[in-house]
Amino acid sequence: MKRTAFRLLAAASLWLVALGAASAEERPRYGGTLRVQMKEAVLSFDPTDDKELTAARTRLAFLIFDRLTQIDDQGRVRPQLAWSWTSDAEHKTWRFTLRSGVLFHDGTQLSGAHVVGHFARANDPRWQVRLGNGPQVVVFECANPIYDLPAILASPRYSVVLHAEKPEGTGPFRVESWQPGRQLLLAANLDYFEGRPYLDAVDIQMGNSLRDQVIDARLDRDELLEVDIEQALRLQSARQRVDTSSPSRLLALVFRTQNPALRELLARSIDRNAIHAAILKKSGSPAVSLLPQWLTGYAVLMNDVPDPARLQKLRSDLSKAAPLYLAFDPSDPLNKAIADRIAVNARDVGLTVQVFGEKNLSASSRADALLFTFPAPSANSTQALIELAEAAQVDQNDVLSAGSPEDLFVAEDSLLGAYRVAPIAHLPVTVWLSTRIRNWKTLPEGRWRLEQVWLDSVK
């Protein structure tokens, strides 16, 4: 009996020690510098300039800048710099009331004038922005009804930037030093209106190859880095800490050729399942829609049934089509494999597709089509579709006027019907994490929320 009591006491003691250790592990810890490796060499962290808003720049925008609204984990629109908003019945006039006491990183207090000036500089034809009743009220006068303007304004594209000596934001981190394309050192914004981040700093190294990044990670030089699908599989098999988001990035062909039949024939020829299974190693999902199923719920309704008669007609119409040049980003070896597979599929329908690597895809002058990976846009379907439409440079009016999921479905179906963009797969965002990183939470769209992360003291 005594022995049994002793055993129970020992077990209880061990449980308490373990519980204490666990509590200590979950307890937030301020301080430390998180070292991050990003594949892309970002040349500008200002999300409002004319450059393409890539995935890396999107991530940086979320760290340095805020928007009037934000999308939460569930895809709902939440206040950020704007405390509240209202619209008229026609959804053409929107009034946003700004938070008080928000400071830019240089100490300037955010006001409605800053927001108006910021949007006036952007000169978006879809709306006019003016001050409302009071310095913290901003009014958007839309040319056409926009049913979900707050969701749209949650895009990093509409980050509020104070253009002083350098772009200043109100985000959780401020820029400490900046070497374009090489390094961005961020320091915690101690005055952040939602409270200071746990981390003291974030040291972001850029432009290294994925292979180098993995080597650095293995050598414990970094704590966070983005990895591609194959690396993620290898790291997982090596029992490394890998975090994968929902399939939110869209891998698609973006056509530049003006021949609609050619676009349709090539889009229809793609064997998406084979690409998904063999090349993407079943990571993500084959895509026939712009937005993933988990985001809209209607992707399964998109038509992906093979239509041999249609294919035959397109083939006969394009019997003497000139070779089509397909450009891909050579930094990810999977892109070449996918492009090659598309070329092989195209041969089956009589098309000659010549693939070539192009570092700067958007600037490619000879490409008839681009194998493009759109960054994960948002957890909000409306905002996500608008983001994709903007990125793909296709008409988005139907999306802007979509007031319901049904409208959004119709709008997306209409976008797809033009065969300007041919979805191939939805891919997750995958990162490798050091075991020191705590409170990491993967957002569905793959966004990093570094302001909520802290580092374990033990290295």
Place this chain on the structure above:
Amino acid sequence: MSFRLKVLLVVLFSVGLSIVLVAWQISASARNSFDRLDAERTAALVAQFQKEMQRQDTEIEKQLSQIAAAEAVLKVGLENSHGQPDFSPYANTAQELAAAHSLDLLQVISADGTIISSAQWPARFGYKDAAIIGNPLPSAGFLKQEELPEGRALALVRVHPLQVREKPLFLVAGQILDEDFLRALVLPAGTRVWIYRPQGKDSSSGDLIAATALPDPGKISAFAQRMQLAYLGHQSARQFEIVHWTNDPADDETISSVPLTGRNGSLEAILLIGATHRARVEMSRNIRNAAFLIGGIVMLVGLVLAALIARRVTRPVEDLALAADRVASGDWHTAVRVEGTDEIARLAQAFNHMTHELLAQRERLVQTERVAAWRELARRLAHELKNPLFPLQITVENLLRARQHSPQEFEEVFRESTTTLLAEISNLKAIIGRFSDFSKMPTPQLAEVQVNDIVKDVGQLFAAHFTRSEGQPVEARYQLSTDLPVIAADSVLLRRAIENLVLNALDAMPHGGTLTFRSATEGDHILLEITDSGAGLTAEECERLFTPYYTTKQFGTGLGLAIVQSVVSDHNGRIWVTSQKGKGSTFHVELPTHAKAVAASDTMPARTS
């Protein structure tokens, strides 16, 4: 060209021709040797190519055996044995295995021909390639044009079947025959190798695989295309061709072709072997240079020897020729030295005999002519002197008769007789004077003379005679050349000759007629023609006309035309007459235009025609 020079040239030509023939024979032999060498090198290269292919095939087989035992393949095989296999995890298997085993090509193919994984074209997973595993499976490697993303490539391919859980699986591996493969071949010196890969079965175009850059690969490709058509039976063609890369023959290359067939005897490629001509051209150049050098030396030696031989052979002939020239120029006392007993010696003896006979005959002829001349002179003198002597005799007899029979008339007879006697004596003196003049023809004193002027002067002198009152007048016509050159002549003698010709013409036209003076230039002579319209002469008269003391006239001395001929001969000219009975006669006088000729002729005997 002299005989000696001819002999010399014949000897030199013979020597030169011999050298050329020898050089040509050597060159031809060298060329044949090089042709044989090229054929041997080509055969050696083909053998080495086949050996290298065999080695590659063995290596592929070895690698395939190892791959077949690999765990990754075993996994694929196990998946293959499932009812509904999912090969997607193995799409990269072939790439990894090919890289690990240094294979250019590797495909894992299921029993139904589905490509499970492809190293050379990873994107082709899931596609069918049933033909490669069709029965019967080849036991060795074979050539195949493999489809790659960037186009076709020629490859040596081997199929390796294996069974996993009684389900067949096929490994198809190979190596691409590219530039590196060609570089790995150990080529005989002076050879190169290419592989021509037709683009399609019936296509006449293709790609050239070359280990080194070519200045103009189109030349090789064009030949290969012809070979391709020939092998496909579309046309006939030679198996080799000479390609001229530059203007230098040393850069030429003989390209031979060898067809490379695939699994079912299909033409997969053409092996092209180039053998440079540099060695043979350099050899030919060396032979030619040696021939030139040796030929030059031999020609030089031959020249000396030929000169010596020619001199020995031709000297007697030259002596004969010189002697003949001397005889021709009048030196009939010439004799040649007779050496030996050969044909040339007999010819020399005959020549000496001939000149001796000529001298004897000339002596006899001179004596005969001299006797004849004296007889003629005696006859003429007798004839000429007899005519005046008869009146003298009659007159003297009249004087004697008058003195005896009628002294009272003697005075009158005496005066008449002395007058007659003086006249006849004067006549005798004139006759004797003409003979004296002929014997004393002076040597011409040469000066620049215009013959036309002399002709005109003579015409002027005889103008009165042309319009004589008795008988019919003579019409003088002048057809004188306006560009007659000045000649070197004695104007006095020439005038005298022309006067004699005019007098002769006037005598031939007692009833008047036409006297034509004609002058012209013919080569290096001037030609003067004096034509009358008299009775003409017979052929016999023409032949004898210039013989001294021959005359056709009743009172002529026969010395006029002899004097003319003497003057013309002294000017190194010639005179002849043409005549037709009843139509007049023409005297042709040809005189040299060059003073030298005349001056030179001064030392030579006058020619007669």
